[in-house]
Amino acid sequence: MKRLISVNIILLLSFLTVNNIISQPVKPNSKNSPNSIDTISAKYFPLQIGNTWVYYVSTFPPLENPIRVYSITRDTIINGHKYFLYEKYLDSQWLRYDSLRGNLLMYSATGSCSDYNNDKIVDSLPSEVGNVIFCQHLSTYTRECVNIFNQNVFNEMRLVKRFSHNGLVVEHIDYAQDFGIIHTASGEPPPANSYETLRGCVLNGIVYGDTTLTSIHQTGNSIPGKYILYQNYPNPFNPETVISYELPVTGRAKLIVYDVLGNEVATLVNETKLAGSYNYQFSTVNYQLASGIYFYSLSVDGVLSDTKRMVLLK
Numbered sequence: 001m002k003r004l005i006s007v008n009i010i011l012l013l014s015f016l017t018v019n020n021i022i023s024q025p026v027k028p029n030s031k032n033s034p035n036s037i038d039t040i041s042a043k044y045f046p047l048q049i050g051n052t053w054v055y056y057v058s059t060f061p062p063l064e065n066p067i068r069v070y071s072i073t074r075d076t077i078i079n080g081h082k083y084f085l086y087e088k089y090l091d092s093q094w095l096r097y098d099s100l101r102g103n104l105l106m107y108s109a110t111g112s113c114s115d116y117n118n119d120k121i122v123d124s125l126p127s128e129v130g131n132v133i134f135c136q137h138l139s140t141y142t143r144e145c146v147n148i149f150n151q152n153v154f155n156e157m158r159l160v161k162r163f164s165h166n167g168l169v170v171e172h173i174d175y176a177q178d179f180g181i182i183h184t185a186s187g188e189p190p191p192a193n194s195y196e197t198l199r200g201c202v203l204n205g206i207v208y209g210d211t212t213l214t215s216i217h218q219t220g221n222s223i224p225g226k227y228i229l230y231q232n233y234p235n236p237f238n239p240e241t242v243i244s245y246e247l248p249v250t251g252r253a254k255l256i257v258y259d260v261l262g263n264e265v266a267t268l269v270n271e272t273k274l275a276g277s278y279n280y281q282f283s284t285v286n287y288q289l290a291s292g293i294y295f296y297s298l299s300v301d302g303v304l305s306d307t308k309r310m311v312l313l314k
Contacts, residue, residue: 041102041125044175047084055196071285102126154208223275224248229298229306236313243280250274251300258295
């Protein structure tokens, strides 16, 4: 009888010990995460097809075309997980969200974090100040959550988490709840010399801030001697290219893109412009354009100036 009571006591203590371990708060990246869904952390980087972010880039020396457009364009299933294609300037990543541990992950066919299969950690979004991310996606270095604060984002107060790395490469990233990345700073070697600031976005079909997906810049003060439409660069391109043109006099300029059948697919410029030289950064992110040949034409005050060909290569 005493032996039976002793066994029961041991079993009860074992149960209480296991229950206590499972109930402990889980640190980011922990392998012992409870089987519950984290719905809050995912709001710091909303993954949904059509979500688009427009950033203004400040560097030294300054960029001629400082607008960058990042967008989620489609999804797919890899290894049983749903990934979203995050298209950035000259880069793209397949991302997914680990709802059990709150990690934003990037698919990697050539390597992974020790406890993931073909995934590397972009950032651990439930992090508190002082939490360090081990196994970061760009290199072997770590990144730390260094601050959490409230900030006005497009006239709405939101909680912001700042992740930082200081080493041979310096990098700081601010994630705002419901908006995603609102600011980055980076430099190699330090200090930071490149900054991206969110100036507008389209999230779940709702427009915030300035979402102009292209940028027009007057490039000089001299008056050109004639109308000139330059060949776009780069060409072929994907997803962005720059179209330059010159106007010898003030007039209503129209810059239009056509497909090979002559159908108008995009009106890039349709306004009065002063005499001068201009660069236009054309992004195809929000245009459903297939790979192929397109034409763009410049007309001023209703008179066709020139037409050139460009190639979109996806």
